[in-house]
Amino acid sequence: MIHASHLIRSASLLGKGTADVLVRDGVIAAVGQDLGGAAIDGATVIDAAGLVALPGMVDLHTHLREPGREDAETVETGTRAAALGGFTAVHAMANSSPVADTAGVVEQVWQLGRESGWVDVHPVGAVTVGLAGEQLAELGAMADSRARVRVFSDDGICVSDPVMMRRALEYVKAFDGVIAQHAQEPRLTAGAQMNEGKVSAVLGLAGWPAVAEESIIARDVLLAQHVGSRLHVCHVSTAGSVEIIRWAKGRGICVTAEVTPHHLLLTEELVRSWDPVYKVNPPLRADEDVHALRAALADGTIDIVGTDHAPHPSEAKECEWAAAAMGMTGLETALSVVQETMIESGLMTWADFARVTSAAPAAIGRLGDQGRPLEPGEPANIVLVDPAARWNVDPAAMATKGRNSPFAGMELPGRVVATFFRGHPTVLDGRLNTPYLHGAR
Amino acid sequence: MRHLLDTESLGRDNAIAILDTAQEMSAVGEREVKKLPALRGRTVVNLFFEDSTRTRISFEAAAKRLSADVINFSAKGSSVSKGESLKDTAQTLEAMSADAVVIRHWASGAPARLATSGWIDAAVINAGDGTHAHPTQALLDAFTMRTHWARLTGTPSVGGDLAGMRVLIVGDVLHSRVARSNVWLLRTLGARVTLVAPPTLLPVGVEHWPCEVSYDLDATLEAGVDAVMMLRVQAERMKASFFPSAREYARRWGFDDARLARLDALALKDTIVMHPGPMNRGLEISSGAADSPRSTVLDQVRNGVSVRMAALYLLLSGDMKAVPTPALPAFAQPAAKDHP
Ligand SMILES: [Zn+2]
Numbered sequence: 001m002i003h004a005s006h007l008i009r010s011a012s013l014l015g016k017g018t019a020d021v022l023v024r025d026g027v028i029a030a031v032g033q034d035l036g037g038a039a040i041d042g043a044t045v046i047d048a049a050g051l052v053a054l055p056g057m058v059d060l061h062t063h064l065r066e067p068g069r070e071d072a073e074t075v076e077t078g079t080r081a082a083a084l085g086g087f088t089a090v091h092a093m094a095n096s097s098p099v100a101d102t103a104g105v106v107e108q109v110w111q112l113g114r115e116s117g118w119v120d121v122h123p124v125g126a127v128t129v130g131l132a133g134e135q136l137a138e139l140g141a142m143a144d145s146r147a148r149v150r151v152f153s154d155d156g157i158c159v160s161d162p163v164m165m166r167r168a169l170e171y172v173k174a175f176d177g178v179i180a181q182h183a184q185e186p187r188l189t190a191g192a193q194m195n196e197g198k199v200s201a202v203l204g205l206a207g208w209p210a211v212a213e214e215s216i217i218a219r220d221v222l223l224a225q226h227v228g229s230r231l232h233v234c235h236v237s238t239a240g241s242v243e244i245i246r247w248a249k250g251r252g253i254c255v256t257a258e259v260t261p262h263h264l265l266l267t268e269e270l271v272r273s274w275d276p277v278y279k280v281n282p283p284l285r286a287d288e289d290v291h292a293l294r295a296a297l298a299d300g301t302i303d304i305v306g307t308d309h310a311p312h313p314s315e316a317k318e319c320e321w322a323a324a325a326m327g328m329t330g331l332e333t334a335l336s337v338v339q340e341t342m343i344e345s346g347l348m349t350w351a352d353f354a355r356v357t358s359a360a361p362a363a364i365g366r367l368g369d370q371g372r373p374l375e376p377g378e379p380a381n382i383v384l385v386d387p388a389a390r391w392n393v394d395p396a397a398m399a400t401k402g403r404n405s406p407f408a409g410m411e412l413p414g415r416v417v418a419t420f421f422r423g424h425p426t427v428l429d430g431r432l433n434t435p436y437l438h439g440a441r
Numbered sequence: 442m443r444h445l446l447d448t449e450s451l452g453r454d455n456a457i458a459i460l461d462t463a464q465e466m467s468a469v470g471e472r473e474v475k476k477l478p479a480l481r482g483r484t485v486v487n488l489f490f491e492d493s494t495r496t497r498i499s500f501e502a503a504a505k506r507l508s509a510d511v512i513n514f515s516a517k518g519s520s521v522s523k524g525e526s527l528k529d530t531a532q533t534l535e536a537m538s539a540d541a542v543v544i545r546h547w548a549s550g551a552p553a554r555l556a557t558s559g560w561i562d563a564a565v566i567n568a569g570d571g572t573h574a575h576p577t578q579a580l581l582d583a584f585t586m587r588t589h590w591a592r593l594t595g596t597p598s599v600g601g602d603l604a605g606m607r608v609l610i611v612g613d614v615l616h617s618r619v620a621r622s623n624v625w626l627l628r629t630l631g632a633r634v635t636l637v638a639p640p641t642l643l644p645v646g647v648e649h650w651p652c653e654v655s656y657d658l659d660a661t662l663e664a665g666v667d668a669v670m671m672l673r674v675q676a677e678r679m680k681a682s683f684f685p686s687a688r689e690y691a692r693r694w695g696f697d698d699a700r701l702a703r704l705d706a707l708a709l710k711d712t713i714v715m716h717p718g719p720m721n722r723g724l725e726i727s728s729g730a731a732d733s734p735r736s737t738v739l740d741q742v743r744n745g746v747s748v749r750m751a752a753l754y755l756l757l758s759g760d761m762k763a764v765p766t767p768a769l770p771a772f773a774q775p776a777a778k779d780h781p
Contacts, residue, residue, distance in 0.1 A: 204571055209645070320551040
């Protein structure tokens with residue numbers, strides 16, 4: 001036996017019946033009642049009574065900032081945060097510096113992820129060179145690289161040119177890729193600072209109309225239908241966007257959609273504080289949008305939760321609202337916020353949670369070894385959660401370099417007790433353990 | 442109340458206290474020695490991130506008439522990144538023991554950020570921030586209206602409000618901090634406000650404001666009005682298609698000679714015409730209107746000093762009533778309607 005083995009005792013699998021789970025050699029070796037005897041010789045026993053066992057979470061939308069903005073985050077710090085948050089895989093967005101628009105850059109990020117060993121790091125490739133929207137990046141080369149890129153996005157910037165979007169959607173069919181669109185019509189949002197509506201009118205901040213998101217989504221689902229391609233819509237934030245996606249799915253269009261934890265919990269009312277920690281792209285919306293997003297996640301119109309984890313150095317937020325950077329951290333709070341908004345509210349079960357945070361994002365990213373069921377023979381990517389725990393969010397105590405958590409000071413439910421990544425405990429007792437060593441065992 | 446940041450959170454008592462104090466201060470302006478010792482030894486900093494000579498000299502005159510030491514700090518054109526410069530500047534002023542900071546800023550919310558960030562301990566007075574608020578402008582407008590209204594209704598102005606007064610605010614409401622601050626303050630003082638503007642220059646969400654909205658200036662004049670406040674319109678707005686041309690704007694929404702004459706025809710002999718300045722003569726207001734006996738433009742300038750003296754005096758002497766910090770709804774999260 002090369003790998004240490006662990007026996008997880010009496011965990012509630014997906015919040016349903018309790019069972020023991022034996023983890024050995026990177027896989028789930030056995031699942032059953034009262035596993036014992038020779039099978040568990042030498043295994044470290046973890047008492048998981050009262051804990052929920054879930055498949056490791058998969059984030060389709062993470063900004064790790066490296067290369068280029070190591071002052072904001074590195075692959076090492078970002079993936080530590082991911083492991084603590086219950087993740088076993090993250091997709092690193094392409095808006096680094098240099099942009100991840102070549103095989104060289106995506107392989108660099110992938111390699112940094114392997115060296116860190118906290119989670120699988122799957123680089124997202126840029127759709128266009130330099131995110132400039134003018135020329136397709138070498139999508140095929142990124143797909144064929146060791147990073148095996150399948151998700152392509154200019155996230156942060158919308159692929160606003162309809163011809164460029166059409167070509168990208170068509171081209172990635174050659175390697176079963178998907179275009180993840182940041183839906184934001186640029187002309188309608190020039191200088192925009194917050195959701196356009198009741199609050200922006202009073203605050204005198206330039207408005208970010210819902211139609212700027214919805215019009216791009218409407219166009220893109222029609223393009224995806226026309227060319228028979230796969231479209232993923234990043235961070236859906238409005239009730240109108242939900243309606244368009246629901247309509248598209250009803251027509252059989254191959255579209256998936258994502259919502260962030262912060263759009264499930266927070267509203268534009270927070271902008272009245274003028275604290276730029278609440279400044280984010282897309283912006284926090286109104287109460288009715290939040291409710292529509294929750295309902296859409298519960299009924300499957302929205303497929304996944306993506307964190308849009310966007311760490312910034314504190315100087316980027318210690319300023320006037322208009323001068324501040326957009327974005328919020330999210331890796332270490334995602335589980336708790338989704339539990340608060342979707343499970344405590346009775347809208348979803350833990351099995352649904354596993355679908356929207358693990359199985360569905362893994363399927364969109366075409367990851368074969370993530371988001372799998374908790375069954376014998378499957379890769380041992382497992383997170384143990386104490387659903388009864390409550391904790392106060394303290395950004396200073398987080399592993400991410402970013403201190404820009406909009407949940408600071410809130411009390412949230414749910415705590416990640418342990419994370420198993422490829423059978424190795426990266427997190428134990430709620431604290432970082434040791435990273436997984438690729439190829440060393 | 443430690444700061445004067447906007448009029449939305451300015452209660453009626455404090456608003457009337459400022460107006461009443463301004464009335465006392467205006468008497469100082471009539472004297473030969475235009476000075477009171479009230480703020481001797483206190484330091485007032487005029488911190489301007491955006492040029493406005495008019496507002497700066499008004500605050501400067503106000504502080505000097507109260508015997509305060511005045512420091513003018515122009516932070517415009519700073520090479521430092523915008524954000525760092527607000528924080529660093531604030532800490533510099535803190536080190537200089539400023540008692541009050543009068544801040545003018547291109548960014549909406551910058552004064553509130555300064556007041557609540559913990560970077561500085563001084564009282565903060567918003568002298569205009571982005572397209573958000575300009576509370577002392579609204580107060581001087583209200584002061585001007587209250588003097589007129591008291592004369593018309595034969596009541597003493599001290600302690601009084603604007604109950605029943607009909608006010609039009611006409612022009613580029615979307616980009617106007619003056620309009621925003623007036624809407625909230627005039628509501629608090631009991632006036633009935635109608636905004637008149639092209640639909641492109643009204644913010645989405647204006648339907649939630651405590652006022653009426655019209656696109657038709659002539660119709661609102663016909664309905665009867667006691668004060669018409671014209672807002673400055675930048676001719677460049679036509680380049681962003683807010684309106685087709687300066688001429689068309691002036692014809693439909695400008696207070697021109699024909700509309701001035703119309704007030705007479707409508708027997709609205711006591712209606713005043715206001716403008717916060719600087720005026721674009723020939724665009725939103727004609728020279729005939731600006732220089733007519735109905736115009737209060739110069740009264741407004743004069744009253745500006747009195748109102749700013751009152752604000753400085755009340756904030757620094759601690760005579761403003763405490764107002765509860767407007768609490769954000771708990772985390773501004775939706776109500777528990779999802780909960781079974
Ligand atoms: Zn995005």
